[in-house]
Structure formats: C-alpha cells, structure tokens
Amino acid sequence: MAEISEVEGVTHREGGIAAYLRRVWVVAEKDVRAEMRSKEVVGTMAAFSVLAAVVFGLAFDLRVPRSELVVPGILWVIVLFAGVLGLNRSFGSEVDRGTLAGLLLAPVERSAIYLGKAAANLLYFLIVEALLVPALLILFDVNLLKPIVLLGLLLGTIGYVGVGTLFAALTSRNRARETLLPVLLLPVLVPLFISGVGLTSVILDGRATAEAWPWLVIIGLFDALVFAIAFLLVDVIWEKG
C-alpha cells in the first residue's frame, strides 16, 4: 500500500516548475501524436485558410484599389475562422472517442491538461499561419513577413489559443457545441481582432513603428489576463469530471 501511494506521490503534483512543464509537454505530445496519425485538424485548417484567401481575393479583386487596404482584415478574419475549426476538434475528438474521462483521470493538474492542449493548438495555428502568410503574399502581392506583424500574429495567436482552448472545453459539454463555439468566441476576441488589424495596418501603411506599440501592449495585456483567468477557473470546468 505504502509503495503505491509513494509511486502516486512521485507522479502526482510533485516537483517544481520543470516537472509541471514536463506534464504539460506530455499532454501536448499526446495531442500532436494523435493529430499526426488522424490528420483531422491541421489539414482542414490549412485548406480552409487558403480557400478563404482565394474567396476573399475573388470578393475584393477589381473592387479594391490597393490590396494593402484589405489584407490586414483578411489575415485576421481567416485566422479567426480557421481557428474555430481546429479548436472544435481539440475536445470534440476526445468526447467523440470517449477519451476525455481518461484524460481527466491522468495524474496531472487540470491546468496542465489545459496548457498542454493549448500548446498543441498553438502549434497547429502556427503551421497554418506559416502557410497563410505566403498564400496572401502570392494572391494579394502584400508582404506580411515583417518582424512586428509576425510578432503581433504570434502574440495574438497565443491569446486566441488561450481563450479558444478553454471555450472549447466549455462547449464540449454543451448540446450545440460545434455551432456554439464561434458565437461564444468571436465577441470575446474582438479586442484581439481590432488590435491585430490595427497593428498590421500600421506596418503595412509604412507608418512609424512607435504607432504599433500600443497595439502590442493591448494584445499582451489580453494574453496575460486570459491566462490568469484561465488558471483561476480551469479547475471549475472539470470539477465533477
């Protein structure tokens, strides 16, 4: 008996930050491995992104004098919508396969599960964005490969994934989960969206870099608040398993 509890003690909530991060990593790795085998999420997100870019191109071609005017909006709208597709699967696939209970029984903190899932989602998002940005370059002849735009995209994606993963967990128990997630997510993400578009516009217009800093501050603040609240509330979500 003593031996078992000792073993449990080793794996359960022991060690410092390094051990915690290792547990986060295990959850993230599990998600990424499942994704590599099933190829459910990234492929769909990437295909949707490129498709949406083409559709936007058809919508705005001939109507917009300079594509720099619309590309910041297009970039962030596509990220927003493609993200919803991926986030739905984050817990949706666990629920479909009945593996969520197993995941919750794993001897790791709930916040580690949340962070691991968020890390896996972040990876998917970044892969998709790495395809989307060149696609926009080709279709609209607008170069988004600028350090501050990419920094804003990275920080914005982190905040998005932070809210999105938590909301995906919330909706996974709801009757209308797939349809509901975007309705919940989009209004809450508005500050991120406005800041992302604002930041991208500042850089694409060639205005002073100093004008971009307030946007980065808002995005950073959003990220910090999101993860703070998520850490406070993540245990509430799976209280009863």
Place this chain on the structure above:
Amino acid sequence: MSTLSRPTSPDRWFAPLLVFDVIAGLAMVGVMWAGLVYAGDAVNLAGEEQAAQRIFYFHIGSNIAALLGFLGSVVGSIGYLVSRRLVWDRWAAASVEIGTIFGILVLLSGAIWAKPAWNTYWTWDPRLTTATITVLIYIAYMLFRNGFDDAETRARFAAVYAMFAFLSVPLTYYSARLFRSIHPIVFDGGNEEAQGGFAIGPTMGQTLAIAMIGFALLFLALLFHRVRQFDFEARIDAIRERFDE
C-alpha cells in the same frame, strides 16, 4: 417535504412585488411626462434635431438599465463561483436577459437619434462598438446556457464565460478607441462625439435624473419577476426529480 421547499418558496414575494411593479410603472409614467413635456427644448438645436434630442432621456435611461444588467451578471457569476449556490446563478441569468433587452433598446434609440444628428445610423465609435459587442456577448451567453441540461454545469460554465466577457469588454473599448484615434479614414473628418451635442438646461438635468431612476426601477421590477420565474422553475425541477425517483 423539506427538500421540496429548498429553493426558497418564491410566492411569498408576490405582494411586495406587486407594490414594486406599481411604483416602477408610475415612475415610467413620470419619465414619459418629464421627457416629452416637462423638459425644455435644447437652445442650440432646431427642427428634426430638436425633436430627436428627446430620445436622449430614454437612451440614457435604458443605458443605466443595461449597465445594471452587466453589473448583475458579474456579481451573480462571482457570487456563484464563490458560494456555489444556484440562487446567484439565477440572478446572473436574469440580469443578462433583462440587460440584453435594454441594451438592444440603447442601440436602437441611439441609431434613431443618430440619423438626424450625425446623418448616419451607425458609426464605429468606441462606445457604439463596445455596446454592440456587449449585447452580442450576452446573446451568446443566453444561447450557451440553453444547451445544458444540468443546472450546476450550466451555472459553472456560464459563470466562467461571464468572467471572460467581463475581462474582454473594457479591452474592447480601449482598442476601439485607439483604432478610431489613429485610423485615418474618419467620415466627415471631425469628431462625431462632439456633433449633435446640446447644452443641458435645469429642466433637462432634472428629467435626466428622473429617467435614470425610472429605468432603474423598471429594470429591478423586471429582474425580480424573472428571478422569481427562475425560482419557480427550479422548484418544479426539484419536484419532478422527486417524482422520477
């Protein structure tokens, strides 16, 4: 039998609520009279704008009610997360529902006023943006609540969502303000917030106070009724569960 009456028997509030309804109704009559008759004309406006200016009292009044709904949802959600008593969740849900109605009234009355004053129904002014997004968040909140069968799961998840909404709304305001202030394409080239403004005379100030009080009372009356309805609902559920066993 004691389990049946656990969600505090709501019918004992019937009589006090009736009195409160009458008070709120009379207050709203007062608001109508003050806003349409008592309040003086704005000295610097004429024609259509002069008539449209009176919607201001209903606009601000609804705004107070919507704000109370917002505060109620936050207080109710925090109260539930701390105490885990479902009664807090019912207050939060009722606040959101009533607050949404008044929020929509704020948007509509604002749009009706803005057409003569600004010559457009709509502009992406930070206040308009924030108000709209808040109403959309509330609608999402109500849709979200709909999809749960278990009252406690619903309360927990709705409270979590309300917390995120509470965090996001001020940031929406600041980002929208920043967006407008550095964004070069502003219709009319001027600051719309200053357009259509008017000097407030003494009767107008009093009317404004009456409108705010009247709408606050109306909000509270509707809120109490909705909470009472929720209490009955919870009671019926409890009774039904007992019969199912």
